[in-house]
Amino acid sequence: DQQVKQNSPSLSVQEGRISILNCDYTNSMFDYFLWYKKYPAEGPTFLISISSIKDKNEDGRFTVFLNKRAKHLSLHIVPSQPGDSAVYFCAASWSGNTPLVFGKGTRLSVIA
Amino acid sequence: DTGVSQDPRHKITKRGQNVTFRCDPISEHNRLYWYRQTLGQGPEFLTYFQNEAQLEKSRLLSDRFSAERPKGSFSTLEIQRTEQGDSAMYLCASSLEPMTGQYFGPGTRLTVT
Numbered sequence: 001d002q003q004v005k006q007n008s009p010s011l012s013v014q015e016g017r018i019s020i021l022n023c024d025y026t027n028s029m030f031d032y033f034l035w036y037k038k039y040p041a042e043g044p045t046f047l048i049s050i051s052s053i054k055d056k057n058e059d060g061r062f063t064v065f066l067n068k069r070a071k072h073l074s075l076h077i078v079p080s081q082p083g084d085s086a087v088y089f090c091a092a093s094w095s096g097n098t099p100l101v102f103g104k105g106t107r108l109s110v111i112a
Numbered sequence: 113d114t115g116v117s118q119d120p121r122h123k124i125t126k127r128g129q130n131v132t133f134r135c136d137p138i139s140e141h142n143r144l145y146w147y148r149q150t151l152g153q154g155p156e157f158l159t160y161f162q163n164e165a166q167l168e169k170s171r172l173l174s175d176r177f178s179a180e181r182p183k184g185s186f187s188t189l190e191i192q193r194t195e196q197g198d199s200a201m202y203l204c205a206s207s208l209e210p211m212t213g214q215y216f217g218p219g220t221r222l223t224v225t
Contacts, residue, residue: 032211097209
């Protein structure tokens with residue numbers, strides 16, 4: 001039973017365009033959501049998070065949107081750069097300080 | 113460097129041997145987590161600590177797996193009698209306050225031959 005789902009295994013985007021990565025969750029107890037970026041042979045790098053009291057959070061080129069009613073979140077990267085090419089994981093927790101539940105990841109390729 | 117560190121980065125062992133991994137969290141972080149990641153999957157939670165107290169260990173994969181954090185600082189994860197199915201990346205993360213994110217180390221890649 002996958003509680004966090006990333007239904008697109010891969011995404012290709014041209015440099016300079018917007019990348020949109022999607023994530024769905026099933027557990028309505030989740031109240032804190034995070035996005036991580038991972039390069040091969042490295043640990044995940046924390047990118048951005050959002051708590052359930054918000055519907056949007058921005059940090060530079062990265063924006064996360066949360067739709068609680070649809071149990072859906074998305075990560076927007078604008079503009080996309082070749083260095084953004086990596087695997088992106090969506091994760092969720094409850095009470096904001098418990099073990100994370102991860103999706104399977106989406107591999108983003110930004111083409112120059 | 114104030115990030116999470118893990119040692120060793122790579123470990124190759126023969127089936128049946130015991131292995132131990134170490135994690136040093138960010139110094140002021142009181143929570144420490146262990147995850148395992150296999151190919152094509154997201155990290156999977158194993159166990160976690162708040163200071164020296166182990167808050168959850170039911171997700172450890174079998175009784176061959178154990179973890180400690182004796183003084184509330186670094187932690188060790190031990191796998192006894194390793195099996196080929198234990199081959200994976202073992203990740204450690206730490207956090208401080210709720211709603212502030214978990215920060216991961218570089219991981220230990222275990223290969224059981």
